[in-house]
Amino acid sequence: MNMDQLKRQAAARALEEVRDGMQLGLGTGSTAKHFVELLGERVRAGLKVIGVPTSEATRMDAERCGVPLTTLDDIDHLDLTVDGADEIDPAFNLIKGGGGALLREKIVAAASDRMIVIADDTKWVATLGRFPLPVEVIPFGLGATRRAIEKAFADCGVSGQMAVRKAKDGHVFVTDGGHWILDAHLGRIEDPPRLAKALSAIPGVVEHGLFIGLASSVVLAGGGGIRVIERR
Numbered sequence: 001m002n003m004d005q006l007k008r009q010a011a012a013r014a015l016e017e018v019r020d021g022m023q024l025g026l027g028t029g030s031t032a033k034h035f036v037e038l039l040g041e042r043v044r045a046g047l048k049v050i051g052v053p054t055s056e057a058t059r060m061d062a063e064r065c066g067v068p069l070t071t072l073d074d075i076d077h078l079d080l081t082v083d084g085a086d087e088i089d090p091a092f093n094l095i096k097g098g099g100g101a102l103l104r105e106k107i108v109a110a111a112s113d114r115m116i117v118i119a120d121d122t123k124w125v126a127t128l129g130r131f132p133l134p135v136e137v138i139p140f141g142l143g144a145t146r147r148a149i150e151k152a153f154a155d156c157g158v159s160g161q162m163a164v165r166k167a168k169d170g171h172v173f174v175t176d177g178g179h180w181i182l183d184a185h186l187g188r189i190e191d192p193p194r195l196a197k198a199l200s201a202i203p204g205v206v207e208h209g210l211f212i213g214l215a216s217s218v219v220l221a222g223g224g225g226i227r228v229i230e231r232r
């Protein structure tokens with residue numbers, strides 16, 4: 001089974017948790033895209049749900065698949081968010097934002113009663129940090145913000161190169177919110193909650209890709225089958 005089939009399997013398992021009438025957060029990325037497609041099939045077969053997309057890309061996918069959409073201004077909570085991740089550790093800390101959607105993803109996950117993370121099992125790691133940590137920043141004052149981030153890294157005992165993310169065309173990648181992303185190559189993040197707190201305190205940082213205390217369960221698809229792990 002190839003990686004894409006594993007991602008679809010994880011998405012299909014998460015779909016089993018969806019009930020009629022649910023208000024859903026719809027994640028972003030290649031794994032979440034499978035979930036939106038499978039959800040669309042169920043909607044076309046009569047399932048009644050409404051979704052809040054975490055990116056313009058997901059909004060377009062959901063519209064294409066016939067999933068009805070709303071916003072967090074029009075509903076007061078979400079029952080369940082299903083989203084992918086770039087890394088997941090045993091404490092259910094996540095790195096997200098490889099696709100640049102971390103800000104809306106975090107807003108949606110935080111507004112949700114439950115978050116199911118769907119992934120192939122290569123995303124499950126002992127320690128976060130091999131995947132570069134995305135930090136979404138305001139372009140204004142970037143030099144000062146960068147120095148503040150470096151100081152936060154040093155205070156938290158991590159270090160590594162940071163680079164402004166580029167799009168495929170070589171131009172700076174701009175998020176759905178009009179911001180830029182610094183990708184920090186840290187290698188190991190020993191204390192993700194501490195680093196998350198330090199980054200959140202920096203004025204030019206809009207959001208960062210450390211998701212702490214948001215995931216309720218993880219669905220991992222691998223060669224040996226599906227594993228569902230619940231947060232204790």
Ligand SMILES: O=C[C@H](O)[C@H](O)[C@H](O)COP(=O)(O)O
Nearest residue numbers: 029030031097098099100101
């Ligand atoms: O911004 C992107 C999201 O955080 C994705 O959920 C994450 O990058 C995982 O994406 P994929 O399922 O494509 O590996």
